[in-house]
Amino acid sequence: MSDTSRPRLLVLGSTFPARPDDGVPAFVLDLAHQEATEFDTLVLTPRVPDGAARERIGDVQVRRFPYFPKAFEDLADGAILDNLKEKRSRLVQVPALVLAQYRAVRAAVRSGRPDVIHAHWAIPQGLVATLAAPGVPLVVTTHGGDIYALRAAPLVRLKRWIFGRAAHVTTVNSEMRDRLTEWGVPADRSTVIPMGVDLGPARDARARVAAEEHHVVAVGRLVEKKGFGNLLEALRGIGDDVPWRLTIVGDGPWRGRLEQQAAGLPVTFTGQRGRTEVLETLASATVVAVPSIPAANGDQEGLPVTLLEAAAVGAAIVASDLPGIRDVVHDDDSGLLVAPGDVPALGAALRRVLTDAEARDRYRERAVESAAEFSTERIGERYRAVLRGAIS
Incomplete structure (x- = not known):
């Protein structure tokens, strides 16, 4: 933090790319770029393989x-919960991460004197910011797992304590905001603001890559809440008269x-890929399938960035009817929605x-x-307004 003519922002996150286009979700970085148009911005994040200790992007x-x-x-x-x-x-790493983050935040506050902190996820980032920098206005952004999962009573009490001390809380869909209201967050201190999508690279991918026939694509981390097992079963039962092949991008x-489960089916697993290749595949x-479901631990999607990318490249989308998702996909208008976990309905929608x-x-x-409603520029301006309000 060096430009004394602008307000100083400290961003805390725990999912962050080590290298450009390495396939790790980059929404924290994308938003930080937008925040940096007004704020002197420092992102503090845990060390990952191949990531520089300090760099400027x-x-x-x-x-x-x-x-x-x-x-x-x-x-x-x-993703910490999935890991x-x-x-x-890996539970033994949790207290070590929290303690190291606490020390890192304290050092960043002493050296950089931020005017406001933006913490992505209530736990651990929101917790650490509340403890390590109680005198700095705090904006907490919840993304899904920190609302839907971590449901044990002590954790809910902890989250309520964090939100009660935040200047503002943002979340990515209206159902999550309702949960915040139930937990005592006043309506004037919470806002629904999803993550954004960079329309430029999506537009370029749409221009240079033509849609292929019979090609189903699914993108995301290979975990329970993505619902890819249901997708495989839906395609298995789709009927021999409809040709298809499936590409699953992610690990x-x-x-x-x-x-x-996919043995004997025309399915390709590509592993994790960078953003450029993901956009080209979409x-x-x-048809792009987003068959998300609530996981056994309660975790579910808030609003998948992959869904926004699929919309931005102009894909035909079949998705689960979940909060957040239905803000992007309107049934039989900008895609098809099916009940989460309804395999026959998912198969029928894909067939159509x-x-x-x-x-x-x-x-x-x-x-x-x-997708145009979710451009990084529009979303960035909304977040900058929240940060300005937190300072004032």
């Missing part, structure tokens, strides 16, 4: 702090079981999009119009 400064012996440090490499579900032994703890789809060219073209056109 455009107008955004980035610091990555160590929190565990490097050979075993993998809790924040991806804990995959390997319970995660469920990959082995999904590959086993643009090549006849694969076979009905007229409907498919309509969904593509309306999806692009819908």
